[in-house]
Amino acid sequence: MIAAIIKEFHLLSRDLHGIAVLFLMPMIFMLIMSVALSQSDDVNQNSKIALVGDASNPINLLLIDELKNQNNIHVDSIELIDQDAAKVQLIQNHYDILVINPNTTITDLTHDAPLQLVSLAGTDALRLLNLEAILQKIYLQYRLPYLLTQQNSVPEHQYNTTQNIILEQQLANFLTTNIIVEEFLNTNGLVVVKPSSVQQSVPAWLIFGMFFIMIPLSNVMTCEKQTNTIIRLKLAKASATRLLFAKLIPYFIINQLQFLGMILLGIYVLPLVGIAGFVLQGPYWFYMMLSIAISLSALGYALLVSVLAKSAEHAVVLGGGGNILMAALGGIMVPSYMMPETMQTISLISPMSWALTGFHNLLLNQYNFTQILPQWLSLICFACIFLSLASAIYYRQLNKRYI
Incomplete structure (x- = not known):
């Protein structure tokens, strides 16, 4: 029994990153949510x-x-x-x-x-x-x-x-x-027309779900590392750029299907259970452009986590924890208007906040696409930076494994 316990502690000591995330993530999450809800009883909020x-x-x-x-x-x-x-x-x-x-x-x-x-x-x-x-x-x-x-x-x-x-x-x-x-x-x-709670909640959980594209993508990437598939791809003289594009396109399509599926569920399924249906206001192409920007941002974050993670478990803990923290900061779990002013300013660092603001402005305030360009461009810039970082790291990993 004692030997078995010592063995388990020894195995745990090999995954210090995972243990650190398990301790740090709940602490940070608790801190964020506590501060975000610290003024929730004062609904007047200046x-x-x-x-x-x-x-x-x-x-x-x-x-x-x-x-x-x-x-x-x-x-x-x-x-x-x-x-x-x-x-x-x-x-x-x-x-x-x-x-x-x-x-x-x-x-x-x-x-x-x-x-x-x-x-x-x-x-x-x-x-x-x-x-x-x-x-x-x-x-x-x-x-x-x-x-x-x-x-x-x-x-x-x-x-x-x-x-x-x-x-x-x-x-x-x-x-x-x-x-x-x-x-x-x-x-x-x-x-x-008076906006329903559905109009405000569907975009939030839709964005949250799209960012979890990280899980299947990281599983594939870590599997390639562990099975040495990367070496075989390099021997086949496949370029890193083509490999990344080949990976991202299927997941991009999955993201768009997620977006469409959530919208259709809100429009057609919610009324069947006695809930007000989801209604898209304005031209559909506004939402298509926003969906593309959200998906690229989610894929950029997912790819960077995938190339940095040492195992599938590490990727899930690191990426999933990051998603939850971005959601807590970005107004997904707690609406930003309920946060203190300082917290509202801090929430602007979350790409989920940009996406949610853009979506609500289209849906509730009926903005045109030009009016949500700040949020759209922020998502595109975030995607470009993270995709570039992930590509550079993946290129180095590919060459190291080949050598």
Whole structure:
């Protein structure tokens, strides 16, 4: 028994890289997730809000004062006649959300128009729900006493009169109708359909899945090293460039099939289980170009891991751990808007963050391809750098084995 235990420790000592990754990866992952979620309970996250309403309506002053008392909410006041200009400022990201009160005076509840919550399509749904709850609370606190004052003004002997019945009906209608309505704009200022959670989650897990092309590619590469297939390929006078292209093309096709499969699953399968279907907004070729850039980045990372790994197990631990860390940083596991500002800046180093931002901008904000060029070019540059490094290392390994 003791000899068997010593043997296992001896075998483990031969894979110090794997042991180091097993200890370091969970520690780093825990640190990233802890920092990323450190402010998740504060959904306001320095929200910039403009209350658009008539200055003569006292409820607008009340709403502004109450919103300013909320943590991390910055509120400006804009006149109702300038609401079009306010929407332009929203599109230009000067504000996160507009709260529009179309009521110019305090009237009876039957004539009250609902408050309008206007935001861009990509705005965090949790932030909107939180603000909506705050507004409902403030509005009800003000309007219900107004109604009750009217009701109390009715003489006791007239409680069963038509006037009292009308007041009760107003109260019932007020409590059953929408006090707040939501409106979503794209970057062109056009009203769009409210984005579902599917629209936000499918791109994230699609990108995450594409980067795991590293597993089959690394298995093939390490198998070639262990079986000396590389030497036989070199004896056949196959160039390193051609060998790499021959390897990458099949995996590139697999990535595109992954992309297409996830999209089709979201469109056709999710509605069958009672979930809102996935909808592509804008020309399909925008998504094709983005898919190509994501795939090249994933293949560049996968190839570099594959040529550096000494075994298939080493590649899985190193590459898989790297993928998880990039996903944690890149907003795949925790949306970036829930992270502290410093963490949001750090997340920009992750290629998954670039891919997700580009995808969401196409899908939710309905950008054109020119507007996502920064993310697209970042992915292409990442792919070129990593593919070049991997190619240089593979060329050296090929020649060393031949010698």
